[in-house]
Each structure stands twice: as C-alpha cells, then as structure tokens.
Amino acid sequence: MKAGLFIATALLYAIACILYLFVLTRGSGKAQRVPGTVFVAALGAHLAFLLLESPAPGELPLADISQILSVSSFGIGIAFLLASYRFDVTILGAFVAPLSLMLFLASGLGSSYAPVPPRVESVMLTLHIGANVIGLVAFALAFAAGVAYMVQERLLRRRQLGGVFQRLPPLDVLDTMGLRAVLVGFPLLTFGMITGTFWLLRAGGSEFYVSQALGLVAWAIFASVIVLRVAAGWQGRKAALGTMMGFLFTLLVLAGYAYRAAGGSA
Amino acid sequence: MRDFVVVGLSHRTAPVEVRERLAVAPDRLEEELREIAAHGRFDEALLISTCNRVELYATSANPIEAAQTAKEALAGRLAGSAGDDVLYLARGADVIRHVFRVASSLDSLVVGEPQILGQVKEAFDAAKGAGTVGTLLGRCFTQAFATAKRVRNETGIAEGTVSVSSIACELAKKIFGNLEGRRTLLLGAGEMGESAARSLRQTGTQLHVVNRSEERAQKLANACGGRAVPYERLTTELADADVVIASTASPNFILTPKLMKGVVRTRRHRPLFIIDIAVPRDVDPRVGNMDNVFVYDVDDLQQVAEENLSVRAREAAQAENIIEEELESFLSWRRSLELAPTIVALRRRFAQVAEEEVQRALPRLEGVSPSDRAVLEAMGRSLVNKLLHQPMTQLKAGASEPDGAQLIDAVRRLFALSAEEHSADEPSTDSPKEGTVTQLSTAAATGSTGESK
Numbered sequence: 001m002k003a004g005l006f007i008a009t010a011l012l013y014a015i016a017c018i019l020y021l022f023v024l025t026r027g028s029g030k031a032q033r034v035p036g037t038v039f040v041a042a043l044g045a046h047l048a049f050l051l052l053e054s055p056a057p058g059e060l061p062l063a064d065i066s067q068i069l070s071v072s073s074f075g076i077g078i079a080f081l082l083a084s085y086r087f088d089v090t091i092l093g094a095f096v097a098p099l100s101l102m103l104f105l106a107s108g109l110g111s112s113y114a115p116v117p118p119r120v121e122s123v124m125l126t127l128h129i130g131a132n133v134i135g136l137v138a139f140a141l142a143f144a145a146g147v148a149y150m151v152q153e154r155l156l157r158r159r160q161l162g163g164v165f166q167r168l169p170p171l172d173v174l175d176t177m178g179l180r181a182v183l184v185g186f187p188l189l190t191f192g193m194i195t196g197t198f199w200l201l202r203a204g205g206s207e208f209y210v211s212q213a214l215g216l217v218a219w220a221i222f223a224s225v226i227v228l229r230v231a232a233g234w235q236g237r238k239a240a241l242g243t244m245m246g247f248l249f250t251l252l253v254l255a256g257y258a259y260r261a262a263g264g265s266a
Numbered sequence: 267m268r269d270f271v272v273v274g275l276s277h278r279t280a281p282v283e284v285r286e287r288l289a290v291a292p293d294r295l296e297e298e299l300r301e302i303a304a305h306g307r308f309d310e311a312l313l314i315s316t317c318n319r320v321e322l323y324a325t326s327a328n329p330i331e332a333a334q335t336a337k338e339a340l341a342g343r344l345a346g347s348a349g350d351d352v353l354y355l356a357r358g359a360d361v362i363r364h365v366f367r368v369a370s371s372l373d374s375l376v377v378g379e380p381q382i383l384g385q386v387k388e389a390f391d392a393a394k395g396a397g398t399v400g401t402l403l404g405r406c407f408t409q410a411f412a413t414a415k416r417v418r419n420e421t422g423i424a425e426g427t428v429s430v431s432s433i434a435c436e437l438a439k440k441i442f443g444n445l446e447g448r449r450t451l452l453l454g455a456g457e458m459g460e461s462a463a464r465s466l467r468q469t470g471t472q473l474h475v476v477n478r479s480e481e482r483a484q485k486l487a488n489a490c491g492g493r494a495v496p497y498e499r500l501t502t503e504l505a506d507a508d509v510v511i512a513s514t515a516s517p518n519f520i521l522t523p524k525l526m527k528g529v530v531r532t533r534r535h536r537p538l539f540i541i542d543i544a545v546p547r548d549v550d551p552r553v554g555n556m557d558n559v560f561v562y563d564v565d566d567l568q569q570v571a572e573e574n575l576s577v578r579a580r581e582a583a584q585a586e587n588i589i590e591e592e593l594e595s596f597l598s599w600r601r602s603l604e605l606a607p608t609i610v611a612l613r614r615r616f617a618q619v620a621e622e623e624v625q626r627a628l629p630r631l632e633g634v635s636p637s638d639r640a641v642l643e644a645m646g647r648s649l650v651n652k653l654l655h656q657p658m659t660q661l662k663a664g665a666s667e668p669d670g671a672q673l674i675d676a677v678r679r680l681f682a683l684s685a686e687e688h689s690a691d692e693p694s695t696d697s698p699k700e701g702t703v704t705q706l707s708t709a710a711a712t713g714s715t716g717e718s719k
Contacts, residue, residue, distance in 0.1 A: 156441070157554075159566050162573070166426075170443035171537065233534025236558045 012042030069107035132192035138185030146240035211256035218249035270361035274321030280352035295392035426574030451507035459513025512548035620646035
C-alpha cells in the first residue's frame with residue numbers, strides 16, 4: 001500500500017514535470033491547465049502518503065530526515081500553488097515540479113535513515129525542524145524564480161524572443177517573487193538555526209558540525225543577498241544567482257544530514 | 267440558380283490613391299447599400315469598406331449579369347478605364363472562401379491583424395440595417411465570424427507583434443511587468459522614436475522628452491502627451507527613466523559606457539531598457555553588456571518583426587485548412603437548402619402522374635361505386651409512396667455528402683424537375699428588390715433550380 005502510493009506519487013510528479021516542460025517549450029493553446037491538474041493530483045497522492053506516515057492524526061511526520069524531505073517536497077508544491085495564484089506564474093511549475101520530484105525521490109531513498117533518537121526529542125527540535133522546513137520551502141520558490149530569471153534574461157540578451165521567452169513571466173515579476181520569498185525564508189532560517197543550536201547544546205553534542213557549517217554558509221549568503229538588495233539596490237541577475245547559491249547550500253545541509261543519518265544506521 | 271458574387275479591390279490590386287476613391291465612410295454604408303439595392307439585379311447586398319479594401323458582396327438569381335452590374339457600378343466611380351485593372355470579380359464558392367479569408371485576416375496587408383473582423387462585422391450590421399441581407403449572405407457572414415474565431419483560437423496567426431513600436435512595447439512589458447507609472451525617456455526626434463514613444467505612452471508610462479532643440483522637444487512633448495526636459499538634465503533623466511528611446515540624428519554615440527556607468531550607479535541597478543532606433547546608432551554596443559541594462563537596436567527589433575511574420579505565415583497555412591473545412595460545411599448547408607424543394611417537386615411530379623392515371627382509368631370502368639373509387643385513388647397514392655420511399659431516403663442521406671450537389675442535380679435531371687416547374691410557385695426574382703429580410707429568405711429557401719454548376 002505505502003510502496004504503491006509512493007510510486008504513484010512519484011509518477012504523477014514526473015508526469016507533471018514533463019507536461020510543464022512541454023508547455024513551457026512547445027506551448028499549447030488548450031492544454032495549459034493540464035500540467036497544473038496533474039501536479040495537484042500528485043500533491044493529493046502525496047498528502048495521502050503523508051497521512052499514512054503520520055504518527056498521530058493531524059500530526060506531520062517529521063521524525064527522520066526522510067520524512068522531513070517528503071514534507072518539504074509537499075510544502076513546496078502547496079506554496080507554489082499559492083504563489084501562482086498571487087503572481088500568475090503557473091508556468092514556473094516547469095522549475096518547481098522537478099524540485100518537488102527530486103526531494104520526494106530523495107525521501108524514498110532514505111527508508112534506511114535512522115530516526116532521531118527519542119532521547120533528544122524536544123520542543124526545541126520540533127521548532128527547529130518546522131522553521132527550517134518552511135524556510136526551505138520559501139527558498140525553493142526563490143530558487144525557481146531565480147532559475148526562471150536567469151533563463152529569461154539570457155533569452156532577452158540573446159534576442160531569442162520566441163516561445164519560451166513569451167511564456168515565462170516578466171523579469172520584474174520574477175525578481176520581486178525571488179526577493180519576497182527570500183525575505184520570508186530568511187527569518188525562518190535564522191530562527192531555525194538558533195533553535196537548532198540551542199537543542200544541540202542541550203542534547204550535549206556537536207556531531208553535526210559539517211551540516212552546521214554548511215547551514216552557516218547558506219545563512220551568510222542569504223543575509224548578504226538581502227543586505228545587497230535592500231542597501232545597495234541589487235536586482236536581477238546577481239541577486240538571482242546569490243539566491244540560487246543559497247538554496248543549493250540549504251540543500252547541501254539536508255544532504256549532510258541524510259548522509260550522516262544513513263551512515264549512522266550502517 | 268441563386269449564387270454569390272463579389273466585386274472589389276484591395277491592397278493586392280490597387281494602390282491607396284485608387285482605393286480611397288472608392289472608400290465609403292462607415293456612416294454612409296447603409297445609405298449606399300440602399301442605393302445599390304434600389305438598382306435591382308441583386309437579391310442581397312453587402313458592402314465592406316476599409317482602408318485596405320472595398321468590396322461589394324451580393325447574391326442574385328442571375329449571377330453573371332449581377333457581377334457585371336456590380337463591376338460597372340464600382341468602375342463607374344473610378345475615373346477612366348482604371349476599373350478593369352484593379353477590380354476583381356468572383357462567383358460561387360470562391361466568394362464564400364474569400365469572405366472567410368477576409369474575416370480571418372488571411373487576406374490582410376498584415377496577416378493576422380485583428381481589426382478586420384470588427385470592420386466586417388460593422389459592414390454586416392450596416393447591411394442588416396439597410397435590409398439588404400437575407401438568408402444566404404446572412405448565413406455566409408455569420409459563419410465567416412465563427413471561422414475567424416476558430417482561426418484565431420486554433421492557430422497562432424495573431425501571435426507575436428509585427429510592428430517595431432509594438433515590439434518595443436511588448437519587450438518593455440516582458441522586462442518591467444506592469445508599465446503603469448514607469449517612465450519613458452524619448453531622446454531625439456526621429457519619427458520611429460516618436461511612434462514607439464506613443465505606443466509606450468498608451469500603456470500608461472510617463473513620457474519625458476529630451477532634445478537638443480528645446481523648441482522641438484516641447485512640440486514633441488505636446489504631440490505625445492509628455493513633458494519636455496532641458497538637454498542639460500540628460501544624466502538625471504537617464505537615472506530616473508525605465509525605458510529610453512534613442513533616436514537622435516547624432517553621428518556619434520551619445521550613451522557611452524562612461525556616461526552609463528555613472529548612470530547605472532545612480533540608478534542602483536534598477537533595470538534599464540534602451541531602444542536605439544537611431545541610424546547611425548546612439549548607444550555604444552558595450553552599454554548592452556552592463557548589468558541590468560538591455561539594449562535593442564533597430565535591426566534587433568526588425569528581426570523580431572520578421573520572425574513573427576514568418577511564424578504567422580506558417581500558421582496561415584494551417585488556417586487555410588480551417589477555411590476549407592468551414593467552406594465545405596457551408597456548401598453542405600447550401601445543398602440542404604436545395605434538397606427541400608427537390609423533394610417537394612419530386613413528390614408533386616409522382617403524385618400528379620398517379621392522379622392523372624387514376625382519372626384516366628376511371629371512365630373506362632363500369633359501375634364504380636364511390637368506395638371503389640376511393641380504393642383506386644388510395645392505391646395510386648400508396649404506389650407513389652412505396653416507389654419513392656427508397657429514393658427519398660437515399661436522397662436525404664446523400665445530400666449532405668460532399669458530392670451531394672451532383673446527386674440532387676441528377677435527380678432533377680432524371681425526373682425533369684426543371685426550372686419551369688419551379689417558376690410557377692416561386693416569387694419572380696427579376697422584380698426589383700426593395701425586399702425585407704423575410705421576403706429574401708423565402709426566396710432563398712425555394713430559390714435554387716436544377717441548373718448544374
């Protein structure tokens with residue numbers, strides 16, 4: 001049952017990816033809503049999967065890194081749906097859906113990940129994980145907007161003003177979207193890091209130092225992106241690049257945890 | 267047989283000096299149509315007059331003569347013998363195809379431009395107002411509108427802009443999203459620059475005009491609804507603008523990397539879209555490599571226009587298929603119009619023969635009681651019905667096939683259901699038509715004859 005649902009969800013995500021990319025590159029007058037529908041179906045299957053994983057009714061399954069990845073992937077999908085109503089950027093699904101798929105598949109790889117030992121569970125840990133998951137979701141949207149910005153700017157500079165350029169949103173919309181998402185994500189990341197440090201100190205260990213270092217790098221990148229944007233008026237390509245880098249580092253943090261957890265169980 | 271006729275000229279056949287002599291102002295259309303209809307010869311008439319075409323559509327029972335009349339009417343307004351060279355004339359299915367193509371903007375100067383459909387609709391409304399549209403033209407134009415809609419929805423014929431100033435606008439929108447409240451700086455007084463500035467102004471941007479001659483700047487600003495700014499303030503204006511249209515006559519670059527470096531710093535990296543329409547160029551190409559500065563020159567814009575045009579041309583080929591489909595559907599409707607009178611005539615012919623034969627047989631029989639007589643008459647009718655049942659079924663089924671017209675034609679020939687059979691119960695089509703729509707539509711319903719095409 002669980003395995004079947006996992007495969008179904010992954011397949012739906014994959015189909016949504018392909019359809020989004022098809023609409024982006026080929027365009028299609030009539031089938032514009034199809035990828036979105038498939039993506040919503042994927043989210044539905046994903047929700048059902050999460051409910052099966054859920055430890056208690058109404059509680060999110062956030063017990064180990066695998067479940068965290070899965071919930072993040074789901075959160076990115078939901079946040080994207082909300083954002084696409086706000087900004088009219090449904091076509092960005094072409095960049096968001098692959099992210100969702102990737103994180104979801106990564107969560108499946110980690111069925112052998114060791115759960116967080118019960119002794120270190122605490123409110124602090126829940127806050128740490130919750131804040132970081134929402135932060136990650138925000139950064140993922142910023143990342144998608146950043147990728148779209150880079151593509152769009154490149155097309156504009158190369159004078160390739162055909163289909164893809166027409167279908168992607170205006171540069172200004174992408175830039176604004178990236179800025180807002182980072183502004184939402186950054187305080188959450190900060191809060192997540194503080195709670196994480198507290199928890200770590202209380203649990204009396206410093207075993208995750210690689211991930212912590214990576215997390216600090218990501219934090220520093222986002223901090224400088226925000227400072228440069230607000231103080232020096234940075235816009236456009238450089239800001240998009242910085243945002244993308246920051247997101248990649250947050251992914252590395254997760255990868256570090258996953259590696260660590262997998263190693264721990266082995 | 268009642269048929270369609272079109273006579274007219276367009277940008278394909280006549281230069282503007284000739285077209286403007288025939289053009290009819292929109293508010294004069296109805297009047298003009300009433301005059302044309304009063305001359306007779308036409309059952310229905312419709313006049314399209316745009317800056318690129320003037321065309322008179324009509325239907326008539328005598329299309330060849332009607333076409334001649336229409337041509338003379340239009341040629342009469344052209345001085346001399348110019349008419350023969352520039353006027354075209356078509357009859358039958360070609361007219362329908364032409365209407366569909368015109369309404370779908372396939373025959374336009376700029377293929378895919380959207381105005382023509384509205385203009386055709388206006389012409390149709392005017393003709394309805396003048397009471398010169400009946401069943402045939404009515405159906406034909408209604409279907410032309412549906413066809414145009416299909417072409418627009420199912421092909422990319424209207425996609426992509428094809429004029430330099432609207433491409434500039436589209437690009438600005440792709441960079442800035444909403445243009446409302448953004449600022450355009452028009453630098454110089456070139457004609458193309460002015461037209462681009464006007465287009466941008468229409469999207470809700472503010473317009474500032476800078477020119478070496480302040481007087482000229484003021485004049486331009488007044489003409490486009492902008493503000494003239496002294497040339498000395500160029501640097502500040504560049505720092506505040508979002509879109510810059512450069513079209514000065516200067517032989518050297520005006521926007522040099524050195525100047526722009528300072529500008530970009532003052533702008534704090536806000537994106538700047540520079541459209542260089544000037545020849546020789548006003549903007550050093552190196553400016554285009556700066557961060558958040560996008561420079562398009564006239565060649566770039568022209569190239570986009572050409573690409574979009576070629577896309578439209580490709581889509582037009584697909585549109586032609588839609589036109590043919592719709593044409594086929596229209597012709598099949600026409601055949602169904604011919605079918606009804608054919609069936610009536612066929613039944614009448616058979617019933618008449620049965621009746622005659624019964625009447626002929628009766629005197630030869632002796633002692634026929636009224637009930638015997640009734641039996642005989644009933645037998646005659648029943649024979650006719652039985653004999654006609656299969657052919658009728660086949661005829662009804664076959665009439666909607668593509669070659670249905672030939673079938674109907676064959677039946678008419680086989681049973682000699684010729685024109686004179688009809689003329690008895692048909693209102694004369696020769697009388698002048700002051701006709702109302704209802705009169706015209708009855709004529710249309712019975713108007714077809716057995717003449718082959």
